[in-house]
Amino acid sequence: MSEATYEPKIIGFLCNWCSYAGADLAGVSRLKYPPNLKIIRVPCSGRVSPELVLRTFRAGADGVMVLGCHIGDCHYSTGNHRTARRMPVLKALLAFTGIEPERFLVRWVSASEGDLFAETVREFTEALRRLPPMQEALERAEPRHVAERA
């Protein structure tokens, strides 16, 4: 697979109240952004556990993003505080496992920031294009994983 034409596959977990509404706004505003992102709606960014993110990488996603409300604006008051605390640890864990931490993005996008949403998808897609596809990384990781079990 040539790096220039490889299309990153991105899964995004968007919180219902801010970032999902922001994505809706981007759509309504006819803003252009790459089709590489598939969105999964969750009630709050705090719903996203590290395991969910890891499973998504293992399923072959080249990048995972978690978008939530700005700090202080969470619809559930402190949900995004949990996200803010969990995700840096997850980033460090990814680095430890050999997955580039840049594949994982956490950003706060409010319901009125359609343009920020579009820009985020654009930037992230481009950044991921410069990294090798996740499939290759998984295949590299597999033999080591098998060797340990033996």
Next chain:
Amino acid sequence: MMDAGRHPNINLLTYSEVEAVSGYMGNFQVRVRRRPRYVFEDKCTGCGDCAAVCPVQLPSEFDEGLGTRKAIYRSFPQAVPPVYVIDKQGVAPCRNACPAGQRAQGYIALIRRGRFADAYRAIKEDNPFPAVCGRVCNHVCENACSRGKIDEPVSIMRLKRFVADWAFDHPEEVAEAFRPKIEAEERKPAPTGKKVAIVGSGPAGLTAAQELRLKGHDVTVFEALPVAGGMMRVGIPQYRLPYDLLQREIDEIIDLGIELKLNTRVDDVVTLKDDGYDAVFVGIGAHAGIPLRIPGIDLPQVLSAVEFLRDTSLGRYPHLMGKKVIVLGGGDVAMDAACTALRIGTMQADERGGARPEVRIAYRRTETEMPAQADEIRQAKEDGVIFDWLVSPVEVLADEDGNVCGLGCIRMELGEPDESGRRRPLPIEGSEFLLDADVVIPAIGARPNLECIPESIARTPRGLIAVDENTMMTSVEGVFAAGDAVTGMAFVVDAIGAGYKAARAMDAYLLGEPMPGPEPQLPVAELTEEDIARKRVAGQIVDNPRTCSLEVSPDERIHSMREVCGTMTEEEAIAEAMRCLQCGVCSECNQCVHACGPVAIDHQMQEEVLELEVGNIIIATGYAVFDARRISQYGYGRYPNVFTSLEVERMLSGAGPTGGHIVLRDGETEPESIAIIHCVGSRDENFNPYCSKICCMYSLKLAHLVHGKTGARVYEFYIDMRTSGKTYEEFYKRLQREEVIFVNGRPSEILPEEGKLVVYAEDRALGRQMRVPVDMVILSVGLEPRHDAQEVARLFGISCDADGWFKEKHPKLDPVATMTDGVFIAGCAQGPRDIPDSVAQGAAAAARVLSLICRGEVEVEATTAVVDEMMCVGCGQCIQTCPYSAIEFLEDRKVTHVVEVLCKGCGTCTATCPSEAIALRHFTDRQLIAEMLGAMNVMLEMA
């Protein structure tokens, strides 16, 4: 306030605190603890007759310490409810220690005010024998006295004696003090027609007789001896307790209408019931001396101390002139016997010109182990009694005529402690020796003489009368007993306490009412070291030393039976009473009870715990005032004429401590120049960074009023003038025209110079330093959250913000709700605000609650979380992450449980759970993963 207080649908629980809250919106269980007011709210009319007679005065909290209040008080005239409350910290330790429950702090508080007749009444309510106990009591109260933690205990016993002696010299004042002032006390109980027989006229019997007579029963007292008083009369020598004083107290009891039959021995107490008595009280005391079991005990000159003291008290003196007398024993009876023998022998020697007796006390242990009171031992030594320590008697020797001539003794040494905790005396082998003796007086204890007690009355293994500990009834129905006959040798006050107890039960028995159970345990006001330190700082501790009592010199006193100890003067008594630390605050002197027409006071009230079921909670607990002492540069608490705004508010009030006059701390001088300083404790990085919102307006108000009252020159030092909203700016403008001098600059410090207070500040408008001397400085103190806000928040399941105010759900869109459904906040509890805003918030919170009540139902989320109990390990992390306190821990199963009505479905707990034991309905891990895999498949196919 009145409307709220009187509304039939509003239950006002004052003096109460919420202790625990559980449940959820619509179904809260709230536990409330109500402190006792000691006043019935539905009976008190707020007339204030009680406060007028209360002897205990304290600084008034409502008047910011500028004025005083009494221990029974109402915070301010318009208080709601308009009833009084008694500031009682508990039962004073002195009362708690006394076997008769004498309210010593009560009569001491009255002595302090010079109200001796009232003090006498207070004493007599708990003790019919003040002149006796004031002389011979073992005063356990003094051992418990908190003053003893500073220097020496208050001389409680001798203060009682002072009052008793004073009362006998001032009968008119005493009669006036006893005269009933309220209708309830004028009514005497109707005669009941029941007859009571009291056997024995000692303290137990006479106390029971008095109490039963006052309840309306017919009382007859049987006394075998020719004199009444029991051990008080025939056991305690005159030089300690003069007979005429004792007789006066006995007569007061008999004069209530009691029949006293002297010289009348009862053969069988139980048969008195057949003689027409409905109940019998046995108070025969312990008048049989315990015999010393050594050879020679039956010789004629061996006299048991109890018999010796009784005979001498009745005027039958043995021949003691020039004799050698040995008293055996170490208690008060031994001291009494020795000193009495010394006096009798000396009086006989004076009369007939002979030699004085030689009196010795032989005791088998040392002075340290002697149970006699220290003063008694000292006086005996001063009188000339010789003490032989570590000596035990072996045999009484007689001469050829069969008269006592010597006492064979053996020396002792102290071994290991026995059951009494004292070291056991052991004889030293081969140390026998002889003491010359003509008279031997064993004083080793006394037992009751049970001749008149038939077998039907059960005894204890020690040979005393067995009784029920609450009712004092014996094993025979209707026969009660108390005093030394039940306990063995004890003190007068023990017998008095037991007499009261028995009378209470006997009264119930006679009227066919249920017998009393154990008395309720009332909390005791123990003073800690911190409490004492606080009292000292508040200037409440008087440093008088303990009054010494005058004693007749030994050379003089042994020549007669005259009383040895003198009584205090009025000045000494007041000075001694001022040493009292007033542990309980309210002294329980009962003056308020005697003044309360509606009979609204009950000193026995207990605290109440209420369990309330409520649907909604509104928290409106207000604010705390910033403590101006924390800003040392402004000198509050050090320079007298620096005031806080609240102190000045009280001074401005016509009903306040200064009658509406603005004066300096001397209480007289009107200030001619005043500085008002804004933002004290507010807008201050060192203390509270926020603005307290109300201070600018109230400072302007103070400037206006204070200038109006005094005509003084008023300076206002401010940073910004915050006068937003309707008419406030206009008020500021008006004051600018009205000679108030506004200085835009926060003062750096205040220093006392040449009799004035100088305010140092920068005037920012003029760009120069100012030095403004004034007579008075007023600090506009800001608002703070109450200091227990964090605990209160935890109690109700809400949170506090960064400054400590309760956190609203949304600062703009939902200021009265909290994150916890069903719990609302209003007023300053949520943040500093003035009255109009607080009222608006109160109405808003009420409206929110009403809408919930009217609906009767609540809408809840469908996407709630649920715990799989099998998987849950009980780590509780989910509880900590939930913003709605919607997860509870089940103690019985040690797992968590989601309260569905509170869950909002955010899923934070689901992501937190390390055991994957929580699922969020409609957003489960399976569902999300399936979505994710589906999306991935689509993208992979596309590639």
